Amino acid sequence: MTVTVRFAPSPTGRLHVGNARIALINWLFAKRHGGYFLLRIDDTDSERSRAEYEEAIRQDLRWLGLSWDRKVKQSQRLDRYAAAAEKLKVDGRLYPCYETPEELEYKRKRRLARGEPPVYDRAALKLTAADRRKLEAEGRQPHWRFRLEDGEVRWDDLVRGPCHYHAAHLSDPVVIRADGTPLYTLPSVVDDAELSITHVIRGEDHVTNTAAQIQLFRALGAEPPAFAHLSLLTDATGQGLSKRLGSLSLGELRAEGIDGMAVNSLLAKLGTSDPIQPRSNLDQLIDEFDIGKFSRATPKFDVADLTHLNARLLHEMPFIEAEPRLKQIGLDADEAFWVAVRANLTDLSQARDWWHICREAVAPVIEDAAFARQAAALLPAEPWTTDTWKAWTTAVQAASGRKGRDLFHPLRLALTGREHGPELKTLLPLVGRARAQARLCGETA
Secondary structure, eight states: OOOEEEEOOOSSSOOBHHHHHHHHHHHHHHHHTTOEEEEEEOOOOTTTOOHHHHHHHHHHHHHHTOOOSEEEEGGGOHHHHHHHHHHHHHTTOEEEEOOOHHHHHHHHHHHHHTTOOOOOOOGGGGOOHHHHHHHHHTTOOOEEEEOOOSSEEEEEETTTEEEEEEGGGSOOOEEEOTTSOBOSHHHHHHHHHHTTOOEEEEEGGGHHHHHHHHHHHHHTTOOOOEEEEEOOOEETTSOBOOTTTTTTBHHHHHHTTOOHHHHHHHHTTTTSSSOOOOOSSHHHHHHHOOGGGOOSSOOEEOHHHHHHHHHHHHHHOOHHHHHHHHHHTTOOOOHHHHHHHGGGOSSTTHHHHHHHHHHSOOOOOOSOHHHHHHHHHTOOOSOOOTTHHHHHHHHHHHHHOOOTHHHHHHHHHHHHSOSSOSOHHHHHHHHOHHHHHHHHTTOOO
């Protein structure tokens, strides 16, 4: 059977790095095994789902390079969930319940006070047809629970190892709301079964869901997929991440000039003992991927680590990979420009600043006007190469008697308006003789 995985975000907020990690690991697992990556939009919550968030999910995945082989939307498959629910009702595995949220919370607290697990007491199973008619006459509409069968549920988790839960310690999950709309558990199982998902790779917050879902798969006549539950990512302080709070959103990282491959390079290794190295393309990460390397320890995502990794990625990036990224930020730059500036970038957006200095008008900073004019008069004729800087500054040193910082610092300020930056031997040919002469003479050029 062909390996098929899915990433199933809800379009209720922006994706954060924790969501991206799950998407990336699913994608790498599929590609490592020659399989398929399916994007499933879990949009059954019509009140909270937004078209703009769905579009943002697609943009974020494209930014990371995570193309999908197929996309489905749960809102377009409601008939499939209704059919599954009817089968389960006929088989006696779904039953109606009429408790209000307040009544359920009261029951939960009572069980906890008695030292009992806070599971649903199945009181609704004791209702007669007359009881149900009476409750509905009062205006109550039922929600529907999936009745778990007694016994242990076991699976061999690809990350956590052997797992087991006894049904007596679990509440029968609510799978249909009182308004008739399905909750997460039922649509997820129906989709995984009908779309031939072979491996479900998700966060460890779904571990207890898995026990109930395995029974649900079998109740629908389907074989459960393999499962892998990854430890949840936290921020550098140990706090959990949230789409609702906008924690470390991919949109923000992209706007700050972070490269998608820097994010991939970090997320692919968090939770493993592999060294974190900048990788410029996903093929390298596919070759290195092994889901067996992920541990149960809680990995922390530190923005400082990402910034450092992003800088390393840019410093090592060849022009053939940088060129399309530069075009995306509006720069039609050549290899000479990239080689000159890349070592001074921590994020790609900074390349715009150096493009401005090399190709557009800049107000010079003149420390000593007489010295600057003297240096301008000694500028050699073009064409210029990386050897021009040394030849020119040697002539200026001989004429002025200056050396070291007294020689180089005022020239850098006049030519770039900056205290620091790329080596001037590579930058000077990009500035060109006309701009260099004008700036040394105190003109904006």
